[in-house]
Amino acid sequence: MSHRVWFSCLLLCLPFNTRAVESLSFTFAALEFEGFRASEVALRLTWSDPEHLDLTITSGHLDSVFSGQMTQVRVQCQQAVYKVDTIICEHGILTGEHDSLGRIEGDFQFTYRLQQGLLSMSLHTIMPAGGMVDIHFTRNALDWRGMLKMEAIKAQHFQGILALYPYLQGHGLTSGLLDGSVEIAGHADSIDAISAQIKATDLGIDGTNTLEGVTLSAKLMGQREDQGWHIVNEVALQQGAMYLMPGIEVLGDKPGFYLEVQNKPVRIHTDMNWKPGDRIEIADLRIDHPGQMQLRVRAMVAILDKPALSSLDLAVSLPDLAGAYPVYIQPLLLQTNFSDLEVSGAVDLHVDYADGRLNRFVLAMEDVYIDDRKERYSLSGVSANISLTDQADPAESRLQWEGMSLYRLDFGPGDIRLESSGRAIRVVDWQDVGVLDGTLQINNLSLKNVGSADFEVLLDGVLTPVSMQAFTQAMDWPLFSGKLSSVISGLKYSHNSIDIDGDIQVRVFDGDIILRGLRVWDVFSNYSTLATEIEVDRLDLEQLTDTFAFGKIEGSLSGRMERLKLEDWQPVYFEAAFASPDGDDRQHRISQKALENLNQIGGGLSGTLSSGFLKFFPTYSYGRIGFNCRLSNGICELGGVEQTADGFYLLTRGGLLPPWVDVKGTGHSIQWEDLIGGLKRIAKGEVSLE
Incomplete structure (x- = not known):
């Protein structure tokens, strides 16, 4: 028989002839109620008349799935109403040490009705360091519900919550005030639903992830469904600066993102289904950073052994590439040759990926300028509408630019028309590109296995003679005479490497220089090998x-x-x-x-x-x-x-x-x-x- 049943029997058996018994004392090693477990419990009852008694309850340790853990708990209630199966305390005082809030002392009321299986409790306390907390809890024979209200509570009281998240372990809450409410419902020791509305002001966190002066509001709704959870979350970042490292690895690095919110709030909406130990299904993730980025994601992530993306539907709009690049793009490219760029223009991207296959890829660019600050390359006036599909019916694409440079070499404008089907892209029309006083003629350009680890680019073309005088002048070398030309046969890009089967021929100083078997490894890294x-x-x-x-x-x-x-x-x-x-x-x-x-x-x-x-x-x-x-x-x-x-x-x-x-x-x-x-x-x- 459980301690809850013993305690209920005790209430039924309490004497009504208070002239014979004026007080009773009991001790329990542990008592359990739905959602509560108390240990080292002492109970003292003292009657002032047949229907009123003074009640004192102490507990060395109290654990609740709703309100957390408390120690040194003491409840005192004077003139509690006592009936055959009911105790009502209207003017009680509760004191104790909460694991997050610290010292608690406040007004406490409760009602316990045995026959109805009803327990109702409420606590109102003003914190010693400022702020107010209200706690309300009710339980009937089937389930329970609790609500916590906060007003101007110091965020440091919730330091212990950070340890629940692996990426926040070792961090410290340094500042902030919290207002809002949290409501939790469940049965027995199980939580079935959570809802919360929180506002944080001047929030600060110190550690690998850093928050400084952050003001935000958040709404959360979680409902248990089919051994998992359906969670809807709304966050509005209104002010402050933050540096966040999600812990994901991109191109051999774990990037961090710096975001500073000043004028318009950054809004994040999440609708997801989480099945612990199995998968996370993101039904709808939206991030709206006004003027810089709008993002929408639907995804399925398997988490049986280690996280693995099984499907992704991603749409990103970057109306101001200059503002979005340092915040959202540059951190992903720090280990590449694209880590220090000056950019402008607008970009839209849509990706549909499932079961290890890229089903659809659409990239639109409008008036994009890219300039490498190390003066290695540049692109100007880029407009594009590139579409990749896995369908048999071809999709047409077009890529145009006004100018480009590679190191000190300037290239003329270009216009490429492409066609995609079966996850491959090929060039169907090409405008020859000027290279100094020569031209680059493309005979074949195709992209295969786009979106997979076996992605490759194949290129065949001809570089018509470029005068060495123009070439050396552009490179700021001593002036040479002669011609530079090449038949580009079998150029292949695959697995971040470039191989050229054909020869590169330079006619210079009335002789010939020929490069054979050219290969470059780690093309898009900061440390290439040739x-x-x-x-x-x-x-x-x-x-x-x-x-x-x-x-x-x-x-x-x-x-x-x-x-x-x-x-x-x-x-x-x-x-x-x-x-x-x-x-x-x-x-x-x-x-x-x-x-x-x-x-x-x-x-x-x-x-x-x-x-x-x-x-x-x-x-x-x-x-x-x-x-x-x-x-x-x-x-x-x-x-x-x-x-x-x-x-x-x-x-x-x-x-x-x-x-x-x-x-x-x-x-x-x-x-x-x-x-x-x-x-x-x-x-x-x-x-x-x-």
Whole structure:
């Protein structure tokens, strides 16, 4: 038999002849009522007349599914009305320590009617630190209902509530006042419904998630349904600043979002079904940030082992991209090359995803400008209406822009018409895009498996010759002559990497430079890696050296750079060998200035130009010129056109007309940064030669 039944029997058996018994005392290890459990209970009854008694109840610990936990509870009631199955206390006092509110002392009333199974209690208290709390509780034979009203209660009293949420554990409530009410209904120890209306003023939270000076109002309604909960929530953020980290991982980072509300409130509406341990169904989630973002989401999230998105219907409108980017977009892109942009324009996005498939994707852009603050790329005047569908009937799309740039290269306007079906997009019409004084012609562009982990882009096209003079001028390099062209065959983007099957050919200095097997990893990260092979065929050294302040060298240069690898666009490994080609039909002559500069690299001349008859000759004959470098761990292992026991030759003797000279290298390795620094100084004419 439960303690509740024992206590009910006790009331029925209490004596009515109070002349025989003036007071009674009882102790209980524990008492249980629907929604309540009390331990270390002591009860004292003292009669003043047959229908009135003084009642004192104490409890070491009181636990309620409605009002939380209290200790050192004491209830005193004078002149309580006592009848055969009823006790009514109209003027009681309750004191105790609440786990959230702290010390409580207030007016207390209760009525207990055994035959009807009715318990009714109310408490009105003014908090020692200010504010007011009213608690009302009723229970009948079937269920119970409780209501808590607050007025100007310090938010710090509810510090313990933060520990209930994993992402708020370790946080502290630092400020704020709460007003509002909470109503909870249930049966036995189970909660069946919750409703709340809360207003928080000057709310502050310190921790990974931070709130400062936040004023908000919130409404919550929760109803238990089919072993789960149907929850509707309305929040209006009216003022204040907050930094929130939801804990989700995006592109290898867990982003945080900073939001400051000043003029118009940010409104959040949530309608969801939650089945603990199974799934969360978001029937309707709306966020309205006036002037910056309107968002609507319907989604299903499985939470059996770890959260997994099974379906998503998302619509986002960004009428002011400049305002929305730093708040909602930039935090998601901090580990990419899109983390520091200046943007403007308007964007609308709609995504329909289910069962691992992207069913529909619609992107609209109006007058969008994107400018990378690190001056790597830009887009201007972008207008788009791009639609992706999984249906067999094709959907048409169009993408236009007024201008674009990549590093220092400017591209002309573009107009692309696309067609989508079966979750793939292909180009059906393309306006050739100007690249300096050449054009980029696209023969094929297609996107496959859009919205899945196997998403890929395939591109075939031709870059018609671009003058190296225009190219080097745009790049702010010394002016080159020649042409840059390429047949782009089999360019493929997949899994954040780019591979090019075809060659990239540069016609420059009356020779050819060819890049083969180009591949770039981690394209959209801040730390990309590039690998390629480079072949150089018969560059005219006279044109090459005339471009820089190196001094004149006549002849040709051929060679290869194998296993080239760049990390963060800096070389970390290659094996390079360049030399005069066999059967070179150009004459081999070198100026005194070039010879001295070559000596700066090689470390020694077999002769002194500042004395003797050699100084009277402006140019000299040589046999072959060559240079080898194997770069690894920041060290360049040097070599030349010929090896010797104690070094190597960068320049060998030979040629038709005297005088003949050679340059011998005396070292075997050099720091890569020192070598590049020296070459840059020579190229700029900063090396002083006597």
